[in-house]
């Protein structure tokens with residue numbers, strides 16, 4: 001399951017249509033979510049009949065997130081019953097005001113859904129005419145930017161080439177994301193939903209510009225960690241940083257396994273790293289608002305607590 005997000009009018013439907021017009025994506029079912037009472041986007045998205053599921057009457061991340069599991073299961077059931085073509089993937093196009101975080105959690109939280117679906121990439125369309133102002137004014141746009149695995153820069157055809165400081169701003173706001181342009185996707189539609197390169201090698205971003213005081217701090221993990229240590233570190237980050245913790249992503253090695261760590265706010269998951277990450281250096285990148293690297297570095301020892309150690313409580317961190 002892939003999530004296509006981006007602020008109002010940033011170009012999500014345009015990208016989706018471009019992708020669906022390619023033969024290679026005929027096996028894609030689409031869930032479209034709309035803010036208005038009467039949906040329109042499902043009429044604008046060009047799929048095979050019956051292949052679009054519309055979630056109306058509220059924003060996916062809040063009002064209708066509860067109905068998303070049922071919508072997804074319904075698609076899976078209808079596919080199994082032969083009512084729908086045998087699609088191989090589901091793309092969710094969110095509203096322009098959705099926070100992708102709760103949507104990312106839907107599959108992880110449901111054992112039934114996670115039996116059928118796994119979360120693929122989060123793709124965010126970033127409008128390069130007004131996107132920076134949107135990110136500065138609207139927390140939703142900032143969340144969409146920060147949580148992306150891939151950023152697609154749209155509307156570059158309507159403006160001068162990107163200035164170097166704009167590239168620095170983008171890289172500083174989300175150093176974890178692949179960055180492509182809408183014309184890259186036009187030339188190669190498979191690029192839109194291709195698996196992300198995974199967590200990037202460790203970099204510190206002292207030179208990057210930041211949006212809303214957002215900073216991305218990366219920490220190489222020289223020593224193996226423990227699974228209990230990852231849980232303890234996640235709890236410690238949550239207790240210490242609260243709402244200032246936006247995202248954590250990286251690769252961690254236990255004795256014998258390379259793990260992909262994904263955190264969205266306080267919610268963490270740990271899975272086996274994809275084969276494409278073999279050979280990459282273990283590290284964690286933590287994206288925070290208004291916090292310094294030292295505050296996170298002070299919590300890194302939690303990664304190495306012995307197996308079986310309980311995560312710290314808030315009081316333990318006093």
Ligand SMILES: Nc1nc2c(ncn2[C@@H]2O[C@H](COP(=O)(O)OP(=O)(O)OP(=O)(O)O)[C@@H](O)[C@H]2O)c(=O)[nH]1
Nearest residue numbers: 007008009010011012013014096154155156158182
């Ligand atoms: N020139 C140009 N126009 C674009 C580009 N991407 C989108 N547009 C135009 O911008 C407008 C909004 O695009 P949509 O694809 O509907 O945007 P959206 O993100 O789906 O919009 P909402 O669903 O309302 O949030 C349309 O008129 C598109 O034709 C682009 O890269 N270049």
